[in-house]
Amino acid sequence: MAQNTPVQLWAATRADGLPGATRSHQSTGDWEVWKVSGKVFMLQTAMPGEPVVILKADPADALALREAHADITPGYHMNKVHWITVHPGGSVQAELVGDLVSDSYRLVVEALPQGQQPVDPETFR
Template structure:
């Protein structure tokens, strides 16, 4: 089976553009972890047969996104109120995924003490 990694490629491309974003690989499992100032804003892994992206979201936005897009579900292995999982599919495109990554990053940056925020964030 060929896996559609496009959603992860779109998300990763956007994350690399964000100030202070750092990518690491989890020592166990096949998880990529994206952080800013030590705080996670994005995770990437593979569910059975499908690579997914897990992002932080405002609770009201997360609910609306899940209702509007069949390719967005509650965050896998995360707080279901504050995190979403994005699957590859017909309801998401590169721009939309990039916006979701940016929103997740901003939520995390806004929660950081001012001295720990990236200079251009």
């Protein structure tokens, strides 16, 4: 993978600290993958010449984020409605990246059967 950007480092730091989160390197391609209970909530890769973070997002939030930030676009190689790509640049700061990672994680945890949820998604805000 290309040199990690601050956006990738901020995202990885937050994701690595989430309950039940696991990180792996995908054997095909150059992808780092974070999962909770076997379900993906974050990916990192390098688009042509640009390291990015890919996160799950509520569709309405994803649209608002793309409109508000030039460095947030539809999910790279993912469903464009439910995933966003965060690019390196100046408009996305560490706090927002951490919040986006937490939101992605929570969305995935909410969809898990209750017995597989490492946290209560209602109280994990």
